[in-house]
Amino acid sequence: MKRKIGNQNVLYPTPVTIVGALVNGKVNFLTVSHVGILNAGTPHLISFGMGKVHHTNIGIRENKTFSVNIPSQDSIVAVDYVGLVSGNKTDKSAVFETFFGELKTAPLIKSCPLSMECRLYDTYDLKTHDVFIGEVIATYADEAVLSDGKVDLAKVKPLLFDMSSMKYWSLGPAVGSCWSEGKQYKKP
Amino acid sequence: MKRKIGNQNVLYPTPVTIVGALVNGKVNFLTVSHVGILNAGTPHLISFGMGKVHHTNIGIRENKTFSVNIPSQDSIVAVDYVGLVSGNKTDKSAVFETFFGELKTAPLIKSCPLSMECRLYDTYDLKTHDVFIGEVIATYADEAVLSDGKVDLAKVKPLLFDMSSMKYWSLGPAVGSCWSEGKQYKKP
Numbered sequence: 001m002k003r004k005i006g007n008q009n010v011l012y013p014t015p016v017t018i019v020g021a022l023v024n025g026k027v028n029f030l031t032v033s034h035v036g037i038l039n040a041g042t043p044h045l046i047s048f049g050m051g052k053v054h055h056t057n058i059g060i061r062e063n064k065t066f067s068v069n070i071p072s073q074d075s076i077v078a079v080d081y082v083g084l085v086s087g088n089k090t091d092k093s094a095v096f097e098t099f100f101g102e103l104k105t106a107p108l109i110k111s112c113p114l115s116m117e118c119r120l121y122d123t124y125d126l127k128t129h130d131v132f133i134g135e136v137i138a139t140y141a142d143e144a145v146l147s148d149g150k151v152d153l154a155k156v157k158p159l160l161f162d163m164s165s166m167k168y169w170s171l172g173p174a175v176g177s178c179w180s181e182g183k184q185y186k187k188p
Numbered sequence: 189m190k191r192k193i194g195n196q197n198v199l200y201p202t203p204v205t206i207v208g209a210l211v212n213g214k215v216n217f218l219t220v221s222h223v224g225i226l227n228a229g230t231p232h233l234i235s236f237g238m239g240k241v242h243h244t245n246i247g248i249r250e251n252k253t254f255s256v257n258i259p260s261q262d263s264i265v266a267v268d269y270v271g272l273v274s275g276n277k278t279d280k281s282a283v284f285e286t287f288f289g290e291l292k293t294a295p296l297i298k299s300c301p302l303s304m305e306c307r308l309y310d311t312y313d314l315k316t317h318d319v320f321i322g323e324v325i326a327t328y329a330d331e332a333v334l335s336d337g338k339v340d341l342a343k344v345k346p347l348l349f350d351m352s353s354m355k356y357w358s359l360g361p362a363v364g365s366c367w368s369e370g371k372q373y374k375k376p
Contacts, residue, residue: 001331002287002298008327009232010258010302010339011225013346013359015199036224037199038237039317040351044197047235049226070198073363081370094376099190110190114198124312129227139196143189151198151352158201160348160359163228164339166366171201171348172358175261178349181356182269188282 013160013169018082019048020067020098020107021059027093027107030056031083033161044136045121049129055087057130063105064120066134069096069112072157073170079159080168102138113145113156201348201357206270207236208255208286208295209247215281215295218244219271221349222317232324233309237317243275245318251293252308254322257284257300260345261358267347268356290326301333301344 019032034049046068050057060066071079082092098107101117108115118134125131145155153171160169207220222237234256238245248254259267270280286295289305296303306322313319333343341359348357 002328003331003334004289005327005329005334005337005339007230007232007304007324008339009225009234009324010304010327010329011203011205011223011234011256013203013341013348014225015201017199034225034228035199036226036235036237037197037202037222038224038235038312038319039314040222040237040239041316042195044195045314046197046199047224047226049224049228051228068199076364076369077372078370080364080366080368081373084367084370095373101192116195116198124226126227126233128229131226136195136197139193139198140190141193141198143191146191146193149193151193151196153201153350153353153357159363160201161366162341165341165362167362168364168366168369169341170360170363172360174353174355175347175358176264176268176356178268178354178356179272180268181264182266182272184265185269185283 012162015070016079016159016161016168018069018071018079018109019056020069020109021056022063022105022107023055023059023087027098028056028059028087029082029092029095030054031079046134046136048132050132051129060120060132065103065106066118067106067108068116068118069109070114070156070158071112073159075111076159076168108140113142115140200350203258204267204347204349204356206257206259206267206297207244208257208297209244210251210293210295211243211247211275215286216244216247216275217270217280217283218242219267234322234324236320238320239317248308248320253291253294254306255294255296256304256306257297258302258344258346259300261347263299264347264356296328301330303328
């Protein structure tokens with residue numbers, strides 16, 4: 001039985017990220033899960049829908065760079081914290097240790113197993129949100145989350161976000177291979 | 189220890205969707221996982237990065253509507269199949285039973301626990317990809333995946349996509365509450 005549930009967005013779960021930027025020269029962080037992938041190929045373009053009220057947006061507009069960090073579930077308290085308080089009122093610069101890469105103005109988080117430096121490629125401007133479109137310039141991975149040189153999500157232990165339950169979810173086991181399972185398909 | 193791994197996009201996993209459209213009056217489906225959420229609020233805007241070669245794109249451009257269906261992991265073979273073969277050569281209209289809602293031209297999949305009817309709000313045009321931005325008009329849920337009237341992801345059993353492993357992953361248990369865990373944070 002189907003039930004109509006309004007015009008709710010049910011495109012979940014999404015990966016939890018921490019977006020980092022320099023705002024007036026100071027490191028700031030924001031938890032962002034309204035993210036997206038625009039294409040497969042070069043340039044690699046990814047999107048971050050961030051309410052215009054956020055302090056971090058100021059730094060992205062100014063420097064035209066930002067970092068995208070994928071935290072593991074072990075960091076859940078700090079991850080949630082940087083989404084609870086605003087850099088406008090609270091200094092969040094010491095919550096995570098950072099390093100800088102090629103772009104010089106995108107603070108990357110040491111304790112996150114995966115991080116990307118992004119150049120601001122474009123902004124899709126909505127009334128309430130800046131949708132920042134980033135071009136991935138350089139990617140950093142902890143050796144500990146690689147298997148045969150490839151990112152192993154089971155080792156990353158990402159957090160996944162869902163608006164309906166307002167919970168963070170964990171990743172379960174892999175259940176099949178893409179562009180492969182379908183070969184077993186038989187017409188009904 | 190950090191390793192630089194090129195400029196790889198590591199914004200995974202993403203939810204696996206089946207996008208449905210009418211192409212020249214015939215129902216067609218495509219597996220799409222390069223998706224995104226642009227905002228939180230009305231209108232609810234979600235994005236679908238679809239290579240321009242795909243047959244489904246023709247129908248979306250023509251009708252300015254499409255459906256977004258969230259399959260459960262039980263349908264993995266059919267889900268992968270509609271991503272393996274093109275509607276240009278193979279009739280996929282019988283792979284899933286469909287119904288129509290408010291928009292009349294967005295074929296919704298009966299066997300998917302969640303479906304959204306989308307009106308084409310905008311297209312973000314990339315050289316290789318149409319990034320279709322849909323406004324969610326109406327959402328349908330199986331009664332079986334609701335708990336207290338809300339979508340329960342544990343019951344949905346969504347498939348999650350990862351480009352690095354080229355695997356479909358399952359959802360694990362919830363591990364914490366958003367806008368809550370961070371209250372325990374103590375400065376280092």
